[in-house]
Amino acid sequence: MELPSFLTPAWLVLALLTGCLVFYLTALPRPLPGIPYVPESRWKLFGDLPAAMAYQKKTGTLIGYFANQLVKRNEPVMQFFLLPFVRPSLYICDGREASDAMTHRIKEFDRSKLFSDIFRAYVPHSSITFPTNNDWKYNRSLIGQTMLPRFLDASGAKQAYGAFQQLVSVWREKTRIANGRAIDVAGDTHMASTDAIWAMTFRSSIDTCKTAAEHVSKAPSLESPTGADASYIAIAMGYWTHWLAMSLLPSLRNAKRIRDKLVRERLIQTYAKFASNMQDSKTTAQGMTSAIDITVQREITVAAKEGRPTLGPKATERIHNELSLFLAAGSATTADTLSWVHVAGLKRVTAHQDFQSVLQAEMIDKFSLFHKNRVPPTAEAIATAGLPQLDAFMEEVLRCHPLGNANLRRTLRDTLILGYHMLLRSSLAQSNVGLLQLTNILLQTAGPSLTSAPFPVSDQNRSGTSLKATTSRWDRYSDLETFRPDRWLIQDSSDPSKVRFDPSAYPMQSFGEGPRACFGKKFAYLEMRIAFTFILWNFELLPLPAELVDFDVDEKLTRDSRNVRFKLRRIS
Numbered sequence: 031m032e033l034p035s036f037l038t039p040a041w042l043v044l045a046l047l048t049g050c051l052v053f054y055l056t057a058l059p060r061p062l063p064g065i066p067y068v069p070e071s072r073w074k075l076f077g078d079l080p081a082a083m084a085y086q087k088k089t090g091t092l093i094g095y096f097a098n099q100l101v102k103r104n105e106p107v108m109q110f111f112l113l114p115f116v117r118p119s120l121y122i123c124d125g126r127e128a129s130d131a132m133t134h135r136i137k138e139f140d141r142s143k144l145f146s147d148i149f150r151a152y153v154p155h156s157s158i159t160f161p162t163n164n165d166w167k168y169n170r171s172l173i174g175q176t177m178l179p180r181f182l183d184a185s186g187a188k189q190a191y192g193a194f195q196q197l198v199s200v201w202r203e204k205t206r207i208a209n210g211r212a213i214d215v216a217g218d219t220h221m222a223s224t225d226a227i228w229a230m231t232f233r234s235s236i237d238t239c240k241t242a243a244e245h246v247s248k249a250p251s252l253e254s255p256t257g258a259d260a261s262y263i264a265i266a267m268g269y270w271t272h273w274l275a276m277s278l279l280p281s282l283r284n285a286k287r288i289r290d291k292l293v294r295e296r297l298i299q300t301y302a303k304f305a306s307n308m309q310d311s312k313t314t315a316q317g318m319t320s321a322i323d324i325t326v327q328r329e330i331t332v333a334a335k336e337g338r339p340t341l342g343p344k345a346t347e348r349i350h351n352e353l354s355l356f357l358a359a360g361s362a363t364t365a366d367t368l369s370w371v372h373v374a375g376l377k378r379v380t381a382h383q384d385f386q387s388v389l390q391a392e393m394i395d396k397f398s399l400f401h402k403n404r405v406p407p408t409a410e411a412i413a414t415a416g417l418p419q420l421d422a423f424m425e426e427v428l429r430c431h432p433l434g435n436a437n438l439r440r441t442l443r444d445t446l447i448l449g450y451h452m453l454l455r456s457s458l459a460q461s462n463v464g465l466l467q468l469t470n471i472l473l474q475t476a477g478p479s480l481t482s483a484p485f486p487v488s489d490q491n492r493s494g495t496s497l498k499a500t501t502s503r504w505d506r507y508s509d510l511e512t513f514r515p516d517r518w519l520i521q522d523s524s525d526p527s528k529v530r531f532d533p534s535a536y537p538m539q540s541f542g543e544g545p546r547a548c549f550g551k552k553f554a555y556l557e558m559r560i561a562f563t564f565i566l567w568n569f570e571l572l573p574l575p576a577e578l579v580d581f582d583v584d585e586k587l588t589r590d591s592r593n594v595r596f597k598l599r600r601i602s
């Protein structure tokens with residue numbers, strides 16, 4: 031067949047070039063009107079991403095790039111372009127407005143898909159992956175009791191206690207063979223946190239710390255500490271990358287298979303235990319020794335009320351995913367987090383020996399009987415004792431070293447934040463701005479207003495609820511750069527010679543806020559309490575040269591410390 035005469039090669043080349051140009055122009059970032067951005071990124075297919083990655087290579091943190099741009103331009107709100115065709119993400123650094131959006135404006139802002147995508151390939155039917163809808167409520171009702179004090183103080187504390195006892199054994203062995211040198215403890219707190227969350231979920235132990243202690247006890251001597259670990263792992267890339275990796279890589283496929291089998295077996299065993307003795311299933315959270323017991327018991331009670339068979343496919347799938355999420359939280363995010371928080375805290379203690387003296391004095395005072403008898407305080411004693419100095423110290427560690435960089439939300443409707451319009455796709459199309467739909471909002475957990483002085487924001491630009499909710503913490507901006515645990519302590523009104531811990535004294539958003547705040551926060555605090563008490567009861571952290579006490583991070587999904595060395599002296 032002959033081509034029409036106007037289709038000459040020159041026309042074909044022109045059409046191809048025009049097609050490429052249209053494709054290129056469509057792929058370029060489309061800024062949202064009125065919201066500041068980095069001008070050079072506007073004309074790059076990958077927008078801010080190359081500069082952010084170069085920043086990460088230099089500093090270990092990707093998110094630091096965005097935070098830096100805000101500070102450079104003195105702007106509390108900016109938009110960033112990360113991928114071709116993808117709508118810009120909004121970055122906000124104003125703790126007070128972020129708190130308001132997460133707590134009071136939940137009809138305008140919900141959890142972002144960016145966040146759920148991190149977990150979706152691994153635990154697709156767990157609460158963390160759902161928007162705030164009935165699915166989320168159903169899952170929450172299943173696991174709700176696992177964070178009740180009556181379970182945590184009795185059972186959760188015991189499980190975490192066992193794990194940190196083992197950590198102390200590892201460090202004793204390492205200290206013994208280190209002969210006075212600093213020891214590298216990278217990974218140790220991670221192991222202990224993994225042991226703790228595993229034991230809390232299933233009541234049984236996987237003893238990674240114990241195995242390590244046995245291993246180290248057989249080593250004749252310890253090599254000198256290694257240098258800083260220069261490697262870094264890129265930030266999580268989202269659902270499809272994870273799904274592909276988990277489907278194609280044999281090691282991940284195998285790990286998922288083992289996890290699924292293990293959780294399923296435990297579910298069947300637990301259900302069989304309750305089914306054989308229905309009386310057991312009426313036990314309260316206090317009598318329960320693991321998260322799986324509580325969750326299965328809850329499902330049995332609800333099924334009986336609703337007159338349906340127990341553990342149908344939906345419940346089984348949801349419980350399976352929630353428990354797997356506990357483990358994921360325990361071994362990926364939470365252990366990283368807790369490990370990061372523990373390490374950051376211990377580094378603070380090393381750098382400021384006076385904090386160490388205050389914490390140890392408080393422990394000796396509160397646990398005087400244990401001290402007299404030369405035994406460590408029990409799990410329950412640690413969980414329930416009033417330890418304001420330790421609570422204040424942990425809060426300050428969490429404030430200064432948040433593990434996640436931002437809390438992620440998305441807009442649900444046209445709205446305003448800090449005076450900037452955030453419009454959904456339909457409104458933008460009407461105003462001829464293009465087919466962009468602004469959804470993702472990153473609410474920074476550190477930086478101006480949280481760990482340094484805030485950006486100037488006029489009250490006119492704040493929401494009504496933000497203005498009404500003027501709790502004093504949002505007016506306390508002085509000296510936020512300094513690590514100062516005593517900022518969380520106030521005089522006890524019933525006894526002026528004593529201090530009380532006030533968790534609302536200053537800005538802090540390391541666990542998020544509102545209905546989608548961290549579900550495991552109470553367990554996290556409990557574990558930190560036990561970890562710091564155990565470590566400081568058993569060891570004195572000796573001063574180290576300043577160059578060994580840095581706070582450099584490797585950013586993955588969460589943060590990890592780069593150099594983790596301590597010089598310990600056994601004290602009990």
Ligand code: HEM
Pocket residue numbers: 132141157158159355356359360364367368371433434437438540541542543544545546547548549550551553554
């Ligand atoms: C120091 C330790 C921890 C930190 C700093 C932390 C931080 C966070 C943050 C920032 C969020 C998102 C909050 C938001 O979007 O507003 C979150 C969510 C969550 N965390 Fe944690 N977390 C920690 C430990 C744990 C532990 C130990 C568990 C489980 C036992 C856990 C389970 C969860 C769950 C299930 C969610 C999702 C909640 C939802 O979507 O409704 N976390 N966490």
